[in-house]
Amino acid sequence: MTEHQRVTTQHDIVAKRPLLTPAGWLCIGLGLVGCMAVFNATFHLDTPYRFAAEQILWILPAALLLLLATHLPQNWIWKLVLPASIVTIPLLWIALPKGFHVDGAFPWFNLFGVRIQIAELAKPLFALFVAWLLHKTDTHSDDWQRGFLPLAGGVALWITPMIIKPAPGMAIVYLGSFLIAILCSDRPARHMLAFAALATIALALLMHAAPNQPYTTAITNPNQPITNTWQAEQFQRALASGGMFGKSLGHTLWAQFNLAPSRHDSVFAALGETLGLAGLLPLVLLLLAWVAHGSKQARIQLKINPIHAHAIVLLTALPATQAFIHLSVNLGLAPYLTTPLPLFSHGGSSLISSFIIVGLLENLRLPTPR
Amino acid sequence: MTDEHTPSRREHRLSALWILFALWAGVIVFQMARIMVFERDQYLLAISGSGWITELVPAGRGRILDAQGRPLAWSTRHFRLLWHIPRDPRTAENQWRHITESVDPDPQWNPDRIRLFLDQQVILDHDLSSREFQTLVEHDPNNGSLTVESYFKRHCANLPGLTQRMGRTIVENGTEIGVSGFEKQYDQLLRGTPGVIRTFVSDNGETLRHTRKIVRNVRPGYDVYMPFTIRRNNQTVQE
Numbered sequence: 001m002t003e004h005q006r007v008t009t010q011h012d013i014v015a016k017r018p019l020l021t022p023a024g025w026l027c028i029g030l031g032l033v034g035c036m037a038v039f040n041a042t043f044h045l046d047t048p049y050r051f052a053a054e055q056i057l058w059i060l061p062a063a064l065l066l067l068l069a070t071h072l073p074q075n076w077i078w079k080l081v082l083p084a085s086i087v088t089i090p091l092l093w094i095a096l097p098k099g100f101h102v103d104g105a106f107p108w109f110n111l112f113g114v115r116i117q118i119a120e121l122a123k124p125l126f127a128l129f130v131a132w133l134l135h136k137t138d139t140h141s142d143d144w145q146r147g148f149l150p151l152a153g154g155v156a157l158w159i160t161p162m163i164i165k166p167a168p169g170m171a172i173v174y175l176g177s178f179l180i181a182i183l184c185s186d187r188p189a190r191h192m193l194a195f196a197a198l199a200t201i202a203l204a205l206l207m208h209a210a211p212n213q214p215y216t217t218a219i220t221n222p223n224q225p226i227t228n229t230w231q232a233e234q235f236q237r238a239l240a241s242g243g244m245f246g247k248s249l250g251h252t253l254w255a256q257f258n259l260a261p262s263r264h265d266s267v268f269a270a271l272g273e274t275l276g277l278a279g280l281l282p283l284v285l286l287l288l289a290w291v292a293h294g295s296k297q298a299r300i301q302l303k304i305n306p307i308h309a310h311a312i313v314l315l316t317a318l319p320a321t322q323a324f325i326h327l328s329v330n331l332g333l334a335p336y337l338t339t340p341l342p343l344f345s346h347g348g349s350s351l352i353s354s355f356i357i358v359g360l361l362e363n364l365r366l367p368t369p370r
Numbered sequence: 371m372t373d374e375h376t377p378s379r380r381e382h383r384l385s386a387l388w389i390l391f392a393l394w395a396g397v398i399v400f401q402m403a404r405i406m407v408f409e410r411d412q413y414l415l416a417i418s419g420s421g422w423i424t425e426l427v428p429a430g431r432g433r434i435l436d437a438q439g440r441p442l443a444w445s446t447r448h449f450r451l452l453w454h455i456p457r458d459p460r461t462a463e464n465q466w467r468h469i470t471e472s473v474d475p476d477p478q479w480n481p482d483r484i485r486l487f488l489d490q491q492v493i494l495d496h497d498l499s500s501r502e503f504q505t506l507v508e509h510d511p512n513n514g515s516l517t518v519e520s521y522f523k524r525h526c527a528n529l530p531g532l533t534q535r536m537g538r539t540i541v542e543n544g545t546e547i548g549v550s551g552f553e554k555q556y557d558q559l560l561r562g563t564p565g566v567i568r569t570f571v572s573d574n575g576e577t578l579r580h581t582r583k584i585v586r587n588v589r590p591g592y593d594v595y596m597p598f599t600i601r602r603n604n605q606t607v608q609e
Binding site: 180183184185237239240241272276277284298302309317328331332 | 383385386388391402417
C-alpha cells in the first residue's frame with residue numbers, strides 16, 4: 001500500500017476526535033511554563049505576581065478557544081474565512097487612527113479596560129485567508145492577472161496598515177510567513193521573484209516610514225546608548241550571565257535590572273539567565289519539532305486536501321517565524337524588533353492567537369468526524 | 371504525469387522549509403553556545419565595566435517635642451548646588467555665566483577661582499533657595515554638569531541646659547545620627563529610613579538617566595514627645 005493510499009484510507013475512517021490532541025496538551029503546558037517565564041522576567045518588580053497572574057487568567061479563555069478551534073467543523077472554517085476577513089481587515093485600518101499607540105508595535109484597541117491587539121489576534125485568520133486565496137488562484141497559478149494580482153492585493157490589504165503604523169516586528173512576521181507559503185506552493189519562479197521584490201519594497205517603506213523610531217535608529221546608529229541596540233546588548237549579557245546551567249530565581253541580576261521589556265521582547269534572554277544553555281536547548285528543539293510536525297502534516301494534506309496543506313504551512317510558519325525572530329533578536333543575530341515569543345511572552349492577544357493557531361492546525365490535519 | 375509531478379515538487383519544497391528552519395536553529399544554537407559558553411568571559415568582563423550606582427535619599431529626622439508639643443530639636447532641609455567644572459576654561463567660563471544668571475553662588479566663587487578647579491566638582495552654593503532651584507530647572511543650561519543635593523541641618527531650642535540634654539547629631543551618608551543625649555537615646559525612632567534610587571552607568575561611564583528607578587521610598591523619622599514641659603521662664607519641669 002502506498003503512502004497516498006494509506007493516508008486516504010485513514011482519512012475515510014469514521015473517527016472520533018480526542019478532546020485535545022497531544023499538541024493541544026503541549027500547548028497548554030507550554031502556556032503554563034510561559035507564566036513561569038513571565039514571573040521569572042518580572043521577579044524584580046514591586047508586584048512580581050501581577051503579570052504572571054494576568055497570563056494565567058488569559059490561559060483560561062485561550063484554552064477554550066483552542067478547544068473550539070480544534071473541533072470547529074472544517075467546512076465552517078472555510079465558510080467563515082471570507083466574512084471574518086471582511087470584518088477584520090477594516091479593523092486593522094481603523095486601529096491606525098483610533099488605537100492605543102506604542103512605538104514599534106501595532107496599535108491596541110481598549111475594550112472595557114482590556115487591551116486587544118488586533119494584528120496579533122488576527123494571525124490565524126490571516127493564515128486561513130492566504131490559504132483560501134492560494135487555493136482559489138491555484139488553477140491560474142501561471143497567470144499574472146488571475147494568479148498573482150489577487151494574491152498580492154489580498155495580502156497588501158493586511159500588511160499595509162503595519163507599514164503605515166509602522167510595526168516592523170509584526171509586518172516582518174506576516175510577510176515572512178506569506179513568503180514561506182508561496183515558496184511551499186506550486187507558483188512559478190517569476191511570481192516568487194515578484195513577491196520577493198514586493199516584500200523588499202515593503203521593508204524599504206517600513207524603514208522609510210519612521211526614520212527616528214528606535215528600531216530604525218538601532219540599525220542606523222547602533223552606538224547610541226539609549227537605542228534598542230543597547231537593549232539588545234543587554235539581552236546577550238543576560239544570556240552570558242546565565243552560562244551553562246543558569247542562575248537561581250532572585251539571582252538573575254541582569255534580567256531583573258537591565259532588560260526593560262523583559263516580559264515581552266527579551267523573555268528568552270531572561271529565561272536563558274535562569275535556565276542556562278542547558279535549559280534553552282529543549283526550547284529550540286521544541287520549535288524545530290513544531291516545524292517538522294507542520295511540514296509533515298502539510299505533506300500528508302497535499303494528497304488529501306490542498307487548501308489544508310496551504311493553511312497548515314502558514315499556521316506552522318507564523319509562530320515559527322515569530323519565535324525564530326525573537327530568538328535571533330535576543331542573540332544579536334537580528335536588529336531589535338518588538339516581537340514576542342509565542343506562548344512565553346506576556347500578553348493575552350499573543351497567547352490566544354498562538355492557542356488558536358495550534359487548535360486550527362490540529363483541526364485541519366485530522367480527518368473530519370462523521 | 372503532471373499530477374504526480376506537482377505534489378512531488380511541493381513535497382520537496384515542504385522538506386526544504388524544514389531544512390531552512392533547521393539551519394536557522396543551527397545558527398541560533400551556535401550563537402547561544404558562543405555567548406553562554408565560549409565567549410562568556412568577555413561578556414562578563416563587559417558587565418563588570420558597567421553597573422548600577424545606588425544613591426541614598428536621606429530621610430528627614432523626627433522632631434523632639436516637649437509634652438505640650440513645642441519643638442525642642444528639629445531639622446530643616448537645605449539644598450546645595452554642585453558643579454562639575456569643565457576641563458576647558460572657555461567652556462567653564464560660558465557655563466559660569468549661565469549659572470550666575472539663575473543662581474547667586476557662594477561669595478568665594480569668581481571666574482578666576484574656578485580656573486583652579488577645572489575638571490573637578492565643587493559646591494557652588496551651600497543653600498540654594500527655592501526660587502534659584504526653580505530657575506535652574508527651567509533653564510537647565512549645562513546639560514547635567516550641575517547636581518543638586520539635599521542635606522539636613524539640626525536645630526535645637528536655645529534654652530539654658532537644654533542643648534546638652536538634647537545631645538548631638540552627626541551626618542553619615544546624608545543621614546543624621548544621634549550620638550549623645552536624647553538624640554542618641556531615641557535615635558531609632560527619630561532617624562527614619564533613607565530612600566534608595568538606582569541608576570545605570572554604561573561601559574563608557576555615562577549615567578543613563580532613563581534607567582533611574584526608586585528602589586525604596588523615603589520614610590521620615592517619628593516625632594518624639596518628652597515627658598516634660600518648658601516653662602515661660604525657660605526652665606524645664608519634669609512631669
